[in-house]
Amino acid sequence: xxxxxxxxxxxxxxxxxxxRPFALxxxxxxxxxxEIARIRSGVRLVxxxxxILDSIFTMYAGWAFSWTATPDGRRQVLDFHLPGxxxxxxxxxxxxxxxxxxSFCILSRERLCAFMGRDPGLAMSYVDGLTRDRxxxxxxxxxxxxxxxxxxxxxxxxxxxxxxxxxxxxxxRGAAVPLKQxxxxxxxxxxxxxxxxxxxxxxxxxxxxxxxxxxxxxDRTALEDLAGWAGLPPPESLAPQTLAG
Amino acid sequence: xxxxxxxxxxxxxxxxxxxRPFALxxxxxxxxxxEIARIRSGVRLVxxxxxILDSIFTMYAGWAFSWTATPDGRRQVLDFHLPGxxxxxxxxxxxxxxxxxxSFCILSRERLCAFMGRDPGLAMSYVDGLTRDRxxxxxxxxxxxxxxxxxxxxxxxxxxxxxxxxxxxxxxRGAAVPLKQxxxxxxxxxxxxxxxxxxxxxxxxxxxxxxxxxxxxxDRTALEDLAGWAGLPPPESLAPQTLAG
DNA sequence: CGTCCTGTTGACGATGTTCAAGGGGGGTGG
DNA sequence: CCACCCCCCTTGAACATCGTCAACAGGACG
Numbered sequence: 001x002x003x004x005x006x007x008x009x010x011x012x013x014x015x016x017x018x019x020r021p022f023a024l025x026x027x028x029x030x031x032x033x034x035e036i037a038r039i040r041s042g043v044r045l046v047x048x049x050x051x052i053l054d055s056i057f058t059m060y061a062g063w064a065f066s067w068t069a070t071p072d073g074r075r076q077v078l079d080f081h082l083p084g085x086x087x088x089x090x091x092x093x094x095x096x097x098x099x100x101x102x103s104f105c106i107l108s109r110e111r112l113c114a115f116m117g118r119d120p121g122l123a124m125s126y127v128d129g130l131t132r133d134r135x136x137x138x139x140x141x142x143x144x145x146x147x148x149x150x151x152x153x154x155x156x157x158x159x160x161x162x163x164x165x166x167x168x169x170x171x172x173r174g175a176a177v178p179l180k181q182x183x184x185x186x187x188x189x190x191x192x193x194x195x196x197x198x199x200x201x202x203x204x205x206x207x208x209x210x211x212x213x214x215x216x217x218x219d220r221t222a223l224e225d226l227a228g229w230a231g232l233p234p235p236e237s238l239a240p241q242t243l244a245g
Numbered sequence: 246x247x248x249x250x251x252x253x254x255x256x257x258x259x260x261x262x263x264x265r266p267f268a269l270x271x272x273x274x275x276x277x278x279x280e281i282a283r284i285r286s287g288v289r290l291v292x293x294x295x296x297i298l299d300s301i302f303t304m305y306a307g308w309a310f311s312w313t314a315t316p317d318g319r320r321q322v323l324d325f326h327l328p329g330x331x332x333x334x335x336x337x338x339x340x341x342x343x344x345x346x347x348s349f350c351i352l353s354r355e356r357l358c359a360f361m362g363r364d365p366g367l368a369m370s371y372v373d374g375l376t377r378d379r380x381x382x383x384x385x386x387x388x389x390x391x392x393x394x395x396x397x398x399x400x401x402x403x404x405x406x407x408x409x410x411x412x413x414x415x416x417x418r419g420a421a422v423p424l425k426q427x428x429x430x431x432x433x434x435x436x437x438x439x440x441x442x443x444x445x446x447x448x449x450x451x452x453x454x455x456x457x458x459x460x461x462x463x464d465r466t467a468l469e470d471l472a473g474w475a476g477l478p479p480p481e482s483l484a485p486q487t488l489a490g
Numbered sequence: 491c492g493t494c495c496t497g498t499t500g501a502c503g504a505t506g507t508t509c510a511a512g513g514g515g516g517g518t519g520g
Numbered sequence: 521c522c523a524c525c526c527c528c529c530t531t532g533a534a535c536a537t538c539g540t541c542a543a544c545a546g547g548a549c550g
Contacts, residue, residue, distance in 0.1 A: 076387040117365040130375040137382035144389035145434030189390030
């Protein structure tokens, strides 16, 4: 395979950008797309596994992820970045790495800020992204805090499937999900072996499979039950005991 | 004790607001404080344990926290809200509850948005808060994913101490921290009993205590070592193994 | 053909949960 | 003033979940 076979180039103009309907600039009407041209400071194509050093960019093709290393040499994956996502790399905090061969559009923070100062709609779109990020982090926190391994895997698969569905990258039965089991494990606070076992259980029960870069959902109800804590007590049962106000 | 002994009223004017230097409106110079008066839509005093239903507000006195219930009747505490923090309650997602008797200043989202549209500095301040929130959620995620119980407790205590220090609510040796062990447990994904044991270990080793609403830090170095994974291999040791790029 | 990466499985031990019980302090009502 | 109760903290023991260690299989690639 050629070294560049999977590298998807970006279109020359934002007007032709396939991910713009799902991205920061979705609020700029097609007629005004010319105005944002100067916010783009460049494009970049990177290979799977490459570190990404640009400080603010929009994913165009491929997946990336943010992570931090723990002093004992393990990783915590903080978030996955899909086409259309705005990614900000804060100098000191997290690393960003291409998960697959990827291409993205680098922005000038200075010019973006200036434009947002003049266009409240764009600023709102930016804020919207931050708010969504925070909400997703909160959901993950709940996963790591209160779900067991199977629930965490189920929940993450559903989250990714939902995000892909919204941008047309999935159908009801599945999607392209290029995660290795190590990514799952490092995102969910599990060992690779345990993530594997959780995935094996899903496969064995005919719920879902993750194989060769593809997620297949065979039984969405069962998957949701797992993610939402299977075997619930009836909803009208007792209220939370701890911290009862 | 009177039913209102701990309810701290707010000053009538933002000009006299004690938390403004640490809050959203810190960017508005004293001379222009009059302009933001109309963004305030009211104040509220609530008792410990009360649910807070207002959709956007700035904590003035006391602590609050956001949480979600799991279908099996447990809680995940998502974040703690300290004086000066801007809190947004999203209808469907998380509940917000007063942790102590608290008072806060309710904002009008509509007028806040309008003002931010005219004042990019205020918009930046708002964005700054969202970015900080996200960073804090990421740190918590790392805690729940990769730290053991002692490390999680140590890390959260340090986080809270740092946040309090920045707003003058702490000295180097400790701070008022009104958390019950159940709050710690529900924030850190632990059972109350295990959180208790972790806290007991900190106390026994002379590292820190959390007692009667007060955090005392006896050995900050040891606490940081715990939070940063005690017994680290030397920094120049091996790189992360999983997901090696 | 050998090597590396990824996935897989088993055995065992560590960490954390659950269940059960009890203690202390501050309120409230007799 | 005392008795009682409730909330919070604390401890122990049995048990479950998950991590670690070790081994191996299959496929891609050189």
